[in-house]
Amino acid sequence: MRLVGVLLAVLAGEAIAHADSVVLAPTQDTTIYSEDGTLSDGQGQHLFAGLTSNSAERRALIQFDIAAAVPAGSTITSVTLTLRLDKTQTTSVAVALYPATAAWGEGASLAAGEEGGGGPAQTGDATWTYRLYATAMWAAAGGDASATASATTTVGTALVDTTWSSAAMTADVQGWLDTPGGNHGWLVRAPGAAASDVKRFASRNNADSTVRPRLSITFTPAVPTGACCAADGSCTVVISPGTTCSATYEGDNTTCTPNVCPQPPGACCSNDATAACNEVPQATCTSMGGTFHGVGSTCAMTACPVVLQPFVDPLPILPVAQSTTLVEKQFQTKVASALPATTLWGFDDGTGPRSPGPTIEARTGAPVEITWQNQLPATHALAVDPCLAPDNVPRSIIHLHGGHVPHAADGYPEDAVPPGGQVVDDYPDNQPAATLWYHDHAMGITRLNVQMGLAGFYLIRDAGEDALGLPSGADEIALFISDHTFGPDGQIEYPATWQPEVLGDKILVNGVVWPYLDVPRGKVRFRILDGSGSRMYKLALSNAASFYQIGTDGGLLAAPVQTDEIDLMPGQRADIVIDFAIFAPGTQIILKNVGDPVPDVMKFVVTATAGHTAPLPQALRTITAMDPATAKVTRDLHLMQRTDSCTGNAFTIDNRAWSDITETPMLGDTEIWTFHNDTGTAHPMHLHLVQFQVVDHPELGWLDTVTVPAHQAVSVIAKFTDYAGKFPYHCHMLPHEDNAMMRQFEVLPLPSVDETAADAGVEPVHHGGGCCDAGGHPAGSLVLVVVVGIALRRRRMS
Numbered sequence: 001m002r003l004v005g006v007l008l009a010v011l012a013g014e015a016i017a018h019a020d021s022v023v024l025a026p027t028q029d030t031t032i033y034s035e036d037g038t039l040s041d042g043q044g045q046h047l048f049a050g051l052t053s054n055s056a057e058r059r060a061l062i063q064f065d066i067a068a069a070v071p072a073g074s075t076i077t078s079v080t081l082t083l084r085l086d087k088t089q090t091t092s093v094a095v096a097l098y099p100a101t102a103a104w105g106e107g108a109s110l111a112a113g114e115e116g117g118g119g120p121a122q123t124g125d126a127t128w129t130y131r132l133y134a135t136a137m138w139a140a141a142g143g144d145a146s147a148t149a150s151a152t153t154t155v156g157t158a159l160v161d162t163t164w165s166s167a168a169m170t171a172d173v174q175g176w177l178d179t180p181g182g183n184h185g186w187l188v189r190a191p192g193a194a195a196s197d198v199k200r201f202a203s204r205n206n207a208d209s210t211v212r213p214r215l216s217i218t219f220t221p222a223v224p225t226g227a228c229c230a231a232d233g234s235c236t237v238v239i240s241p242g243t244t245c246s247a248t249y250e251g252d253n254t255t256c257t258p259n260v261c262p263q264p265p266g267a268c269c270s271n272d273a274t275a276a277c278n279e280v281p282q283a284t285c286t287s288m289g290g291t292f293h294g295v296g297s298t299c300a301m302t303a304c305p306v307v308l309q310p311f312v313d314p315l316p317i318l319p320v321a322q323s324t325t326l327v328e329k330q331f332q333t334k335v336a337s338a339l340p341a342t343t344l345w346g347f348d349d350g351t352g353p354r355s356p357g358p359t360i361e362a363r364t365g366a367p368v369e370i371t372w373q374n375q376l377p378a379t380h381a382l383a384v385d386p387c388l389a390p391d392n393v394p395r396s397i398i399h400l401h402g403g404h405v406p407h408a409a410d411g412y413p414e415d416a417v418p419p420g421g422q423v424v425d426d427y428p429d430n431q432p433a434a435t436l437w438y439h440d441h442a443m444g445i446t447r448l449n450v451q452m453g454l455a456g457f458y459l460i461r462d463a464g465e466d467a468l469g470l471p472s473g474a475d476e477i478a479l480f481i482s483d484h485t486f487g488p489d490g491q492i493e494y495p496a497t498w499q500p501e502v503l504g505d506k507i508l509v510n511g512v513v514w515p516y517l518d519v520p521r522g523k524v525r526f527r528i529l530d531g532s533g534s535r536m537y538k539l540a541l542s543n544a545a546s547f548y549q550i551g552t553d554g555g556l557l558a559a560p561v562q563t564d565e566i567d568l569m570p571g572q573r574a575d576i577v578i579d580f581a582i583f584a585p586g587t588q589i590i591l592k593n594v595g596d597p598v599p600d601v602m603k604f605v606v607t608a609t610a611g612h613t614a615p616l617p618q619a620l621r622t623i624t625a626m627d628p629a630t631a632k633v634t635r636d637l638h639l640m641q642r643t644d645s646c647t648g649n650a651f652t653i654d655n656r657a658w659s660d661i662t663e664t665p666m667l668g669d670t671e672i673w674t675f676h677n678d679t680g681t682a683h684p685m686h687l688h689l690v691q692f693q694v695v696d697h698p699e700l701g702w703l704d705t706v707t708v709p710a711h712q713a714v715s716v717i718a719k720f721t722d723y724a725g726k727f728p729y730h731c732h733m734l735p736h737e738d739n740a741m742m743r744q745f746e747v748l749p750l751p752s753v754d755e756t757a758a759d760a761g762v763e764p765v766h767h768g769g770g771c772c773d774a775g776g777h778p779a780g781s782l783v784l785v786v787v788v789g790i791a792l793r794r795r796r797m798s
């Protein structure tokens with residue numbers, strides 16, 4: 001577009017400013033006489049046109065050398081022939097110009113007297129029969145000329161200049177300029193003359209030079225332009241000879257459309273899984289279907305992304321764990337059929353390692369003991385930032401996210417064990433049905449361990465949920481959403497030094513890039529987890545269809561909520577039901593991440609198979625609103641960002657460290673915590689041990705991770721029950737968690753029974769009520785399992 005603009009400026013501005021004119025004298029002229037083919041008047045002072053008293057005709061021939069006077073390529077804009085009438089009869093006569101179509105000559109002939117009778121033709125003279133006496137004759141006597149006059153002027157009787165001018169004459173002269181070999185001048189006739197209608201004009205040989213014939217021409221000279229080529233291959237049109245070109249002038253009449261400039265190469269990325277790079281000109285890159293990274297870019301400095309086609313591979317359905325011993329192992333797997341196998345860390349339940357790990361199925365009231373074994377390699381697969389960890393040993397400790405568990409089973413970050421070690425955790429499962437998940441929580445390297453794959457689902461079910469008749473079995477699918485970047489070798493790419501936010505360029509669901517899932521024509525329940533390190537999702541269906549949310553982090557909502565969009569930040573879960581029965585078989589629906597530069601998550605393909613068509617229950621469970629008046633303490637916590645001498649910057653809670661413990665709820669207390677976000681990004685704030693409500697918003701359900709939008713405050717209310725001890729609370733954007741945005745609260749045990757009795761203000765000890773109190777839960781009796789006496793233990797070996 002820019003080049004076109006320059007070109008137009010050149011034509012509009014420069015060319016018009018160069019308009020020019022010229023006045024030419026004839027190079028030859030003569031008169032021919034009809035009564036005798038041997039008469040001419042080459043050297044005479046006059047030209048005749050018309051009929052004599054005895055009807056003998058006179059015609060004149062006149063020719064100008066256009067090409068000698070007007071630059072080639074010019075555009076002729078007007079032409080005027082001027083002849084001086086120097087003898088006349090008493091009548092006006094129309095005299096016309098006809099373009100001559102054959103070459104003719106002017107020799108040495110010279111008529112006597114008034115020249116009305118002509119003189120003997122000499123060699124090379126034009127006569128009535130000869131065009132070149134006496135070697136070449138006209139095809140038609142009287143001169144070969146176009147049948148159509150180019151201009152006609154009625155010549156009066158005053159002895160003054162007479163002019164001829166017309167568009168046809170302009171065209172004649174343009175043709176003679178462009179094709180000089182076709183220039184034979186005009187034959188001057190008086191086609192309608194009667195006897196004695198004759199006019200005499202001054203010829204080029206007239207003694208008075210001021211009355212000789214002349215042809216005035218105005219023209220626009222061709223302004224040669226040429227391409228000016230910059231080193232980057234960009235092209236601008238400049239006026240010849242290119243003095244305004246500071247780069248290379250390619251010569252007159254070279255163009256920018258098409259661009260004649262030699263095109264310098266740049267890095268060209270193939271848009272496929274090979275992520276190949278070639279240094280070629282942009283046009284070559286485009287024709288190869290590649291992406292050009294700019295002139296002068298090199299492959300050495302260009303990281304070509306691996307480009308994969310979405311929806312090629314099927315969604316894996318995560319299997320249920322077959323063992324309570326889960327072994328962390330490094331293994332290879334294909335995350336996309338177009339990529340080589342990727343090295344991941346996953347969990348082996350005896351059926352082979354996988355990531356996400358096998359799904360642990362638990363039931364409310366039925367404790368589960370899991371042995372977590374670390375059999376990872378001796379050194380980390382990703383670069384460990386020394387600012388945040390002492391060495392590159394892949395220590396690991398598993399946390400049950402959303403679980404109401406004792407400190408000993410909570411996965412204390414400082415208790416991470418190195419390869420060869422193991423941890424045994426007893427999970428009491430004394431909480432209602434919910435979608436929990438397990439993931440690594442090692443101090444300073446959680447983001448790396450989770451990126452490598454150390455995470456999986458932990459589902460707690462209960463009788464109340466069973467009784468609802470929700471879609472189950474094949475109609476209930478857990479979706480673990482994460483984002484990664486892969487190299488062309490299939491390996492995970494992750495920054496070597498800490499970054500505040502790390503976003504992958506591929507979205508994986510259950511460990512496969514942009515999968516598809518065939519769904520029946522019925523309701524399907526999806527338990528969706530944002531298991532990404534930093535990425536948030538605004539999930540919606542590509543056909544804008546609505547669906548129902550039935551649950552959150554801590555389990556079921558009070559009732560299904562119809563919606564068409566779900567927001568999830570890292571760590572958060574949404575339990576939804578999509579009804580595919582309303583779509584025709586073959587319908588394809590993409591689960592989108594609205595507004596994200598990586599907009600696709602996965603695709604659903606509706607099959608003809610009948611599915612779950614029972615209506616959703618109207619009510620799911622009772623959620624009792626927590627009364628803010630019951631809170632003993634209200635705490636204000638500020639989410640902050642600060643500079644850091646090692647990592648550059650860091651995120652904090654109240655600018656305090658992990659080891660500063662200032663939040664100490666008493667066992668059984670209800671507290672309100674208000675997170676004030678003093679930063680410009682949202683943080684998903686997560687508390688261990690409890691499920692909480694957003695103050696005054698019980699309809700949002702039980703949560704363990706709440707989004708605190710930038711520069712806003714969110715208050716949550718929680719009851720700290722059952723387990724005294726230290727528990728982390730933190731931002732679940734894993735780079736933030738790893739770099740100072742994680743602290744701990746300590747639930748203080750109650751005083752002894754005697755002391756309790758002495759202090760009437762303290763509630764008695766109770767077990768199992770937890771966050772989601774028995775009173776509000778349909779399976780309340782199961783929640784009230786007394787955990788005292790269960791040998792909760794955590795062993796540590798290395």
Ligand code: C2O
Nearest residue numbers: 399401571686728
């Ligand atoms: Cu899922 Cu302490 O985190």
Ligand code: CU
Nearest residue numbers: 683731733736
């Ligand atoms: Cu954060």
